[in-house]
Amino acid sequence: MSTTAAGADPETWLAARLADVTPPGGPRRRERLHPVGGAWVRTADGYRLLNFAGNDYLGLATHPAVVQAAQQALQQYGTGSGASQLMSGYREVHHQLEQELCRFTGRPACALFASGYQANLAVLPALVGPGALLCMDQRVHASLVDAALLSRARVVRFRHLDLADLARKLEIGPVGRRRVVVTEGVFSMEGDSPSMEALARLCHQHDAMLVVDDAHGFGVLGEHGGGITAALDSSQVPVLIGTFGKALGAAGAFVAGSSTLIALLEQCARTLIYTTALPPALAAAALAALTQLRRADGPRARLARNIAAWRRLAQQQGLVLQDSETPIQPFPVVASEQACLLSQALRERGLLVPAMRPPTVPEGASRLRISLSALHDTADLRQLAEALAACT
Ligand SMILES: Cc1ncc(COP(=O)(O)O)c(C=O)c1O
Known part of the structure; x- marks a missing residue:
């Protein structure tokens, strides 16, 4: 709880708030680090x-082919997209990247986002609202927690990777209530994964929609780096989220699934509609990175x-x-x-x-x-x- 005195001047107020939120062990700090080749960085x-x-x-x-693709796209398209995707910011390179992602993930349709955080904020409120049930693994990323809050659905957390606990939570009535299960493909702080086939089966038994944020599995796991759901189709994992800021070395994200899912996002995903589209050079970098994944x-x-x-x-x-x-x-x-x-x-x-x-x-x-x-x-x-x- 805040210890801020009501009516304090802004600096006193901010300092009190800062003291409230600083974790034991000392404040978090951003540090300037410069990449100097290989896995090395140089401090300021x-x-x-x-x-x-x-x-x-x-x-x-820093892969030469990826950097070169981004440089060429900068020449061709300029720096920014200049508008949101629905206004005038959607370019040929965005479309090409979406098509390649569909091939990679085996999904029929796909939409791009400027970051994984934004993709997650888009997805859960698009799928459900008040009255629905969102069952989320206890360890999901902050962006999914925030997305769940935005959706205003009832949120229930199940024990990390524990499908028996999830099965109990999915029993929460009433019958006919919409149910969504949310997990990460590879958990960002644990490095572990759910048993994806068993999870998909359980969701199917309970008529629950499975959402997988594979930010850390996409590019790394599965055949050619298609991620943890590479062997499962969109009837088993209807909503797949992947990011470009991790294994692909760029920034941005995608949501893949049926064409109905993507049409839904185009209508109501606020972080697709109300934000500037992913810079084309980053889309080009992600596209070039996908090519590298295929090299044996x-x-x-x-x-x-x-x-x-x-x-x-x-x-x-x-x-x-x-x-x-x-x-x-x-x-x-x-x-x-x-x-x-x-x-x-x-x-x-x-x-x-x-x-x-x-x-x-x-x-x-x-x-x-x-x-x-x-x-x-x-x-x-x-x-x-x-x-x-x-x-x-
Ligand atoms: C599981 C997970 N989802 C989403 C994100 C957000 O992705 P982005 O960095 O592209 O916003 C992260 C980032 O750390 C993550 O770990």
């Missing part, structure tokens, strides 16, 4: 750090080798890892303060590994979020495993 005061804090899982943000010995194969190597090297150092076959490899630390101290100790050894604290993760579940990339090499992974073992 000139230190080089090995980056284990990004979502550029395949290193595509490309970045996806390097990432898979790095995930296996990291787990082997960490285990050799006696580190206890959470189960995760994805680039997100959480290292549990429990207390916020301890997580911050460990993150700082690693930084002093040249390693950038962020501490995740409440409210991003639950109370008592602070952790380091180690994220691996195709840009790392075995020596980088060994350095992290040895440093973590030395600091714990």
Whole structure:
């Protein structure tokens, strides 16, 4: 609760509010970091750090073919889209990207958004309103929590990945009430995934619509990087969300599903209608990144080798890892303060590994979020495993 005194001057008011929202372990800070090749970044005061804090899982943000595609699109289309998609901001390159995404995901239709956050804010209020039931995994991303609030549906959270608990929650009446189940494909703080086929079956049994935000699985999992739902069709997963800001190394997002779903979004998705369309250069970058995913010995194969190597090297150092076959490899630390101290100790050894604290993760579940990339090499992974073992 705010301790702000009523009638205080704006600075006093803001300072009191700031004190209220600052987490234990110290304030969050933005830091200027400059990419300097491979997985390295340089700080503003000139230190080089090995980056284990990004979502550029395949290193595509700096891939020459992706950068060149963006440069060409800048020449062709200019910087911004100049309008929302429904006004005059929808370009040929947006359309091409949508078509390629349909091929990639095996979905008949698709719509682009300027970010994953906006895609999520669009989807849930478009699907349901007051009177409906939204069952969401306890660990879903903040954007889905906000989207659920915007929808004004009744929100029920089920235990993380627990389908038996979800089945109980789906029984909440009355019969005929619209039901939507919301999950992530790969959970952003855990690196784990639901059993997608079983989840789809359960939703089908309860006439519930399944929404999967595959922000962290798209590009990484599935054949050619089609994501966690690659083997399932749109009758099983009717609403699929993916982002371009993570494995694709760009920014922006898509929602894929039936043409009715996309027509619905065109009519009422406020973050599609009332915001400037994704810059064409970013659409071109995402399109070029999709091409890289198809290369057999490309970045996806390097990432898979790095995930296996990291787990082997960490285990050799006696580190206890959470189960995760994805680039997100959480290292549990429990207390916020301890997580911050460990993150700082690693930084002093040249390693950038962020501490995740409440409210991003639950109370008592602070952790380091180690994220691996195709840009790392075995020596980088060994350095992290040895440093973590030395600091714990
Ligand atoms: C699961 C999930 N969904 C959505 C988003 C938001 O995506 P974007 O960064 O494109 O807004 C994130 C970002 O961290 C995420 O982890």
